[in-house]
Amino acid sequence: MPSSNTSIIYLKHPTEFPVVGEHFAAKTNNDFKPVLKDGEVLTRNLIISLDPYMRGKMRDASKKSYSPAFEIGQPLDARGIAEVIESKNEKYPKGSIIHAFIGWEEYTILPDLPTTRIIPDARESKLPLSSYVGVLGMPGLTAYSSLKDIGKPKAGETIFISAASGAVGQLAGQLAKAWGLTVIGSAGSDEKVDYLLKEVGFDHAFNYKKRTAHDALKELAPKGIDIYFENVGGETLEAALDNLNTHGRIIACGMISQYNTTNPYGIKNLMQVVSKRLTMRGFIVADFYEQYSEDFFRDVKEMLLKNEIVYRVDEVNGIQAAPEAFIGLLQGKNFGKQVVKIADL
Amino acid sequence: MPSSNTSIIYLKHPTEFPVVGEHFAAKTNNDFKPVLKDGEVLTRNLIISLDPYMRGKMRDASKKSYSPAFEIGQPLDARGIAEVIESKNEKYPKGSIIHAFIGWEEYTILPDLPTTRIIPDARESKLPLSSYVGVLGMPGLTAYSSLKDIGKPKAGETIFISAASGAVGQLAGQLAKAWGLTVIGSAGSDEKVDYLLKEVGFDHAFNYKKRTAHDALKELAPKGIDIYFENVGGETLEAALDNLNTHGRIIACGMISQYNTTNPYGIKNLMQVVSKRLTMRGFIVADFYEQYSEDFFRDVKEMLLKNEIVYRVDEVNGIQAAPEAFIGLLQGKNFGKQVVKIADL
Numbered sequence: 001m002p003s004s005n006t007s008i009i010y011l012k013h014p015t016e017f018p019v020v021g022e023h024f025a026a027k028t029n030n031d032f033k034p035v036l037k038d039g040e041v042l043t044r045n046l047i048i049s050l051d052p053y054m055r056g057k058m059r060d061a062s063k064k065s066y067s068p069a070f071e072i073g074q075p076l077d078a079r080g081i082a083e084v085i086e087s088k089n090e091k092y093p094k095g096s097i098i099h100a101f102i103g104w105e106e107y108t109i110l111p112d113l114p115t116t117r118i119i120p121d122a123r124e125s126k127l128p129l130s131s132y133v134g135v136l137g138m139p140g141l142t143a144y145s146s147l148k149d150i151g152k153p154k155a156g157e158t159i160f161i162s163a164a165s166g167a168v169g170q171l172a173g174q175l176a177k178a179w180g181l182t183v184i185g186s187a188g189s190d191e192k193v194d195y196l197l198k199e200v201g202f203d204h205a206f207n208y209k210k211r212t213a214h215d216a217l218k219e220l221a222p223k224g225i226d227i228y229f230e231n232v233g234g235e236t237l238e239a240a241l242d243n244l245n246t247h248g249r250i251i252a253c254g255m256i257s258q259y260n261t262t263n264p265y266g267i268k269n270l271m272q273v274v275s276k277r278l279t280m281r282g283f284i285v286a287d288f289y290e291q292y293s294e295d296f297f298r299d300v301k302e303m304l305l306k307n308e309i310v311y312r313v314d315e316v317n318g319i320q321a322a323p324e325a326f327i328g329l330l331q332g333k334n335f336g337k338q339v340v341k342i343a344d345l
Numbered sequence: 346m347p348s349s350n351t352s353i354i355y356l357k358h359p360t361e362f363p364v365v366g367e368h369f370a371a372k373t374n375n376d377f378k379p380v381l382k383d384g385e386v387l388t389r390n391l392i393i394s395l396d397p398y399m400r401g402k403m404r405d406a407s408k409k410s411y412s413p414a415f416e417i418g419q420p421l422d423a424r425g426i427a428e429v430i431e432s433k434n435e436k437y438p439k440g441s442i443i444h445a446f447i448g449w450e451e452y453t454i455l456p457d458l459p460t461t462r463i464i465p466d467a468r469e470s471k472l473p474l475s476s477y478v479g480v481l482g483m484p485g486l487t488a489y490s491s492l493k494d495i496g497k498p499k500a501g502e503t504i505f506i507s508a509a510s511g512a513v514g515q516l517a518g519q520l521a522k523a524w525g526l527t528v529i530g531s532a533g534s535d536e537k538v539d540y541l542l543k544e545v546g547f548d549h550a551f552n553y554k555k556r557t558a559h560d561a562l563k564e565l566a567p568k569g570i571d572i573y574f575e576n577v578g579g580e581t582l583e584a585a586l587d588n589l590n591t592h593g594r595i596i597a598c599g600m601i602s603q604y605n606t607t608n609p610y611g612i613k614n615l616m617q618v619v620s621k622r623l624t625m626r627g628f629i630v631a632d633f634y635e636q637y638s639e640d641f642f643r644d645v646k647e648m649l650l651k652n653e654i655v656y657r658v659d660e661v662n663g664i665q666a667a668p669e670a671f672i673g674l675l676q677g678k679n680f681g682k683q684v685v686k687i688a689d690l
């Protein structure tokens with residue numbers, strides 16, 4: 001049994017970028033004596049997933065949004081992979097590997113949540129454990145379901161994906177490519193652009209820090225784009241609006257450029273929604289779970305096992321590294337799906 | 346046979362509000378000797394409809410949009426009601442009253458267009474002829490079809506309609522009310538607000554020149570709105586985004602506040618589309634014609650004949666009055682559906 005537990009505690013709502021020590025900080029309990037109630041399990045946490053939506057949970061709890069706010073004074077939570085090391089719940093016996101909402105911490109006393117799942121073949125899996133919080137987890141289902149349900153992609157069309165080397169973008173691009181689309185991506189470094197072009201197989205990619213999305217789309221999509229997979233907001237959204245074709249679709253997945261500022265960018269060309277009959281739609285992955293999760297898991301797992309998909313993960317080590325990694329994610333410093341490896345299996 | 350014909354000629358593309366004499370002007374042909382080719386008819390024009398979408402036709406023809414640009418040196422065109430006074434087309438015999446795309450002028454030589462329709466009961470109709478370009482015409486179908494197809498209204502929900510006393514807004518509000526919704530409208534004068542509350546039967550209405558849509562919606566829709574019928578754009582759209590409920594719908598019909606400026610308003614809270622899973626969709630009425638026109642015409646005509654709908658028309662007299670009336674429409678000076686009466690039947 002563990003006798004200490006290090007957790008990342010949520011301290012205060014940030015208005016711009018969160019700061020380590022001010023808004024969240026590591027805290028070690030050296031007198032950790034977990035006592036389980038019926039239905040609870042004690043987990044040894046292996047991996048947590050860091051995702052941009054978490055920035056939205058760093059808010060005053062009185063502001064409503066799709067995901068509950070983080071609680072001041074408590075560990076932040078995340079989708080993660082963990083080993084059950086004590087169990088008072090027969091659904092999750094000792095030794096099971098689970099995929100669950102756990103804390104940003106080494107050990108979690110986990111109540112019986114409907115979102116907890118056993119990963120049956122985890123110890124024998126050919127795929128890295130992090131797949132279950134990445135390409136085969138929430139970000140993967142996000143890409144697959146929203147591309148199908150909102151994007152309605154047709155072979156021959158052109159899609160533009162921002163934050164294209166991120167957790168959602170890199171899979172969205174490969175699915176679109178497999179479904180017969182021309183795929184254009186934007187990312188924030190030449191290294192990421194090279195990855196998209198040479199390893200992932202995007203048709204075109206550009207570094208938005210070196211040229212504007214306006215200029216790049218004019219050149220790379222002379223016939224316009226049909227779908228915009230929106231992860232960043234701001235000027236990139238404005239450029240996409242200008243370059244979308246009639247009846248174009250905007251998959252409003254996220255707007256990371258707008259999360260850490262008190263002075264959001266003003267979009268001046270929304271009239272394009274009227275004049276080009278565009279559809280812009282927001283969603284959360286839970287909306288699509290029932291309809292798409294089975295097909296998604298089957299299709300993408302098969303593509304992965306056949307090496308038809310590459311999926312880059314950015315892994316930092318140790319729970320202490322989580323806050324800086326999260327800030328880096330908000331700043332686009334991650335390269336691929338951001339996870340924190342807390343312990344080996 | 347007429348020997349003179351006064352037309353409003355399109356002269357130049359405006360960048361802000363059009364100016365009479367600079368961008369369009371009346372011109373009389375005192376030597377009007379119409380000669381018809383096969384398939385053509387000569388119309389004596391009775392009424393033309395002025396609608397905000399026409400501002401979008403005052404553009405450089407090289408810019409694509411859903412409706413073709415007006416042609417420099419030619420009369421502007423409009424949906425209108427006319428009498429056929431000479432005919433070389435057996436579909437439209439002399440004496441028929443038609444609903445067609447005619448010029449902003451007294452007489453038009455009309456080719457055989459698929460959009461021309463005979464109004465069979467026009468001479469005996471209990472409804473004013475202007476109905477066919479208003480409540481029973483394009484603006485009416487716009488309200489009906491988009492409210493059904495994009496708004497997906499459910500009894501008990503709340504809808505907010507901007508430009509609510511206009512051609513589309515006043516019908517949209519009455520349909521929503523008949524379908525069991527709570528209806529809130531904004532308009533630009535106390536007189537219009539009174540009309541909405543006392544004659545049309547809106548639940549709430551406010552004068553956006555006296556209080557912001559932000560403040561008004563907070564008070565009038567404490568539980569939020571489910572549908573926003575968007576006619577104006579700018580700050581009103583921003584307020585609607587802030588006050589929409591989860592899974593809210595935005596019917597992007599028009600953004601008249603943005604048509605006559607080179608400095609459009611920047612919308613800063615589009616992140617609400619993501620966090621509240623909103624759908625914003627543009628359309629043109631032609632997209633819905635096939636699916637909705639029959640039901641629309643039957644339902645709304647019946648409601649009109651039963652006096653279940655009121656519909657205010659703002660009529661100016663004489664083709665010479667058309668340019669000023671159009672500028673007034675763009676400035677919100679009209680009160681009700683704007684038409685120009687050119688001649689009596």
